Amino acid sequence: QDNGGHLFSYAAEPKPDGQIQNKYINLDHGDPTMYQSYWKQMGDRTDVVISGWQSVSYFSDTKTVCWFLEPGFANAVTRLHKLVGNAETGNRHIVVGTGSTQLFQAVLYALCPNDAPDPMSIVSAAPYYSSYPLITDCLKSGLYKWRGEVDDFNKEAPYIELVTSPNNPDGSIREAVFNGSGQILVHDVAYYWPQYTPISSKADHDIMLFTLSKSTGHAGMRLGWALVKDEAIAKKMVKFIEISSIGVSKDSQVRAAKIMDVINDSYEDSKTSNESKRFFDYAREEMAKRWSQLREVVNNGQAFSLPTLPVGECNFSHQTFATQPAFAWLKCEQVDDCESFLKKHKILTRGGVHFGSSKKYVRASLIGHEEDYNEFIRRLSLINSVESP
Ligand code: PMP
Numbered sequence: 001q002d003n004g005g006h007l008f009s010y011a012a013e014p015k016p017d018g019q020i021q022n023k024y025i026n027l028d029h030g031d032p033t034m035y036q037s038y039w040k041q042m043g044d045r046t047d048v049v050i051s052g053w054q055s056v057s058y059f060s061d062t063k064t065v066c067w068f069l070e071p072g073f074a075n076a077v078t079r080l081h082k083l084v085g086n087a088e089t090g091n092r093h094i095v096v097g098t099g100s101t102q103l104f105q106a107v108l109y110a111l112c113p114n115d116a117p118d119p120m121s122i123v124s125a126a127p128y129y130s131s132y133p134l135i136t137d138c139l140k141s142g143l144y145k146w147r148g149e150v151d152d153f154n155k156e157a158p159y160i161e162l163v164t165s166p167n168n169p170d171g172s173i174r175e176a177v178f179n180g181s182g183q184i185l186v187h188d189v190a191y192y193w194p195q196y197t198p199i200s201s202k203a204d205h206d207i208m209l210f211t212l213s214k215s216t217g218h219a220g221m222r223l224g225w226a227l228v229k230d231e232a233i234a235k236k237m238v239k240f241i242e243i244s245s246i247g248v249s250k251d252s253q254v255r256a257a258k259i260m261d262v263i264n265d266s267y268e269d270s271k272t273s274n275e276s277k278r279f280f281d282y283a284r285e286e287m288a289k290r291w292s293q294l295r296e297v298v299n300n301g302q303a304f305s306l307p308t309l310p311v312g313e314c315n316f317s318h319q320t321f322a323t324q325p326a327f328a329w330l331k332c333e334q335v336d337d338c339e340s341f342l343k344k345h346k347i348l349t350r351g352g353v354h355f356g357s358s359k360k361y362v363r364a365s366l367i368g369h370e371e372d373y374n375e376f377i378r379r380l381s382l383i384n385s386v387e388s389p
Contacts, residue, residue: 055249
């Protein structure tokens with residue numbers, strides 16, 4: 001069953017049948033449930049109490065460009081970037097969104113003039129994040145149109161290139177590739193956090209999109225933020241969010257601020273840092289463990305291969321390591337349709353075609369529950385021992 005035409009589909013998951021060995025392992029979505037066990041360990045430290053009288057107004061701070069941005073959330077975001085050193089926050093507007101998914105739509109709205117004769121081309125080098133074409137074309141907008149990675153559009157006229165780095169699905173570290181004079185860049189830096197890749201410098205682009213989903217792992221809070229240099233663009237993004245949802249949940253922003261500040265405090269306060277593992281150390285080690293198991297099992301046979309990813313020193317952790325993405329971009333070496341092949345083994349992944357690539361590839365999430373991850377590794381190992389001569 002094809003499920004990749006939906007932004008987010010449960011349809012592909014057949015009913016569970018008890019034992020983990022018989023279960024379908026769903027690695028299709030990048031659902032960050034891996035992080036749940038860490039936050040459980042933190043007990044009540046991240047609790048917030050929100051009373052009935054709170055979050056009554058639509059407004060948060062009418063003096064800022066983003067009038068629905070909670071000051072505590074803005075403060076926590078700035079603090080976290082300062083701590084990690086992954087993005088420049090000075091001279092920028094923060095725009096909060098219902099996930100970075102809403103911010104992506106707000107960016108398209110803000111960057112495309114509404115009186116242009118033709119829709120603006122939206123491009124990204126393949127393999128690109130499979131939601132981009134779906135979001136871009138779902139309302140058949142007259143403002144913009146998905147062109148994927150075609151190279152024959154007019155590069156003198158304005159166009160938007162999405163630069164995702166580290167990239168979803170393959171984890172590559174990217175820069176703009178089309179390089180025309182009409183280029184407008186949007187940087188999706190959802191995975192530029194020290195559990196996934198060494199932080200080599202502060203990202204300093206005009207428009208950067210971040211999300212709580214992949215940083216602290218709270219996808220269910222549905223919060224993202226954009227760091228935007230140009231005030232007019234920030235204002236238009238805010239306008240879009242005003243039109244589409246009249247702002248963003250304050251309750252979520254208050255909770256997110258608490259969680260981010262627990263991380264911030266743990267690195268700043270040497271007393272708490274001795275008590276338990278700090279978030280980014282935990283998450284980096286967990287990703288390292290998963291990647292080393294995955295590489296070992298893949299290298300033990302000929303059925304699969306994985307991309308080689310760059311090694312670097314991280315300015316935040318002072319560790320040297322290779323990018324260890326949230327997804328495995330797995331290639332089946334011996335079959336043409338990798339997604340169907342893995343599905344026969346009750347492993348659900350997203351096929352390469354949805355990312356503008358070939359059926360030989362699939363994207364498998366590595367940030368799910370440990371139990372599912374271990375079962376995934378066990379099944380890959382079995383497949384490898386049967387399929388490899
Ligand atoms: N951009 C990229 C590259 C992503 O992988 C994701 C989540 N899969 C998003 C944006 C959307 O994140 P959010 O949950 O904040 O909408």
